[in-house]
Amino acid sequence: MPRTFPCPRCGEASTWEANEFRPFCSERCKLIDLGAWASDEYKVPTQDAPQAGLQRQEDDYED
Numbered sequence: 001m002p003r004t005f006p007c008p009r010c011g012e013a014s015t016w017e018a019n020e021f022r023p024f025c026s027e028r029c030k031l032i033d034l035g036a037w038a039s040d041e042y043k044v045p046t047q048d049a050p051q052a053g054l055q056r057q058e059d060d061y062e063d
């Protein structure tokens with residue numbers, strides 16, 4: 001019985017052996033995942049997370 005594992009992309013059970021797209025179940029899932037990394041889906045929201053403790057509030061208005 002071949003070992004199976006859930007595809008990290010779609011959750012489908014897939015075999016590990018003779019699977020050139022592992023850890024994905026298929027080329028489609030692999031490409032989707034790579035595409036997701038390249039797009040905004042997995043982007044770390046750094047801009048929405050201000051660095052607490054590192055930013056000092058300085059009232060520096062020079063208008």
Ligand SMILES: [Zn+2]
Pocket residue numbers: 007008009010011012024025026029
């Ligand atoms: Zn899949």
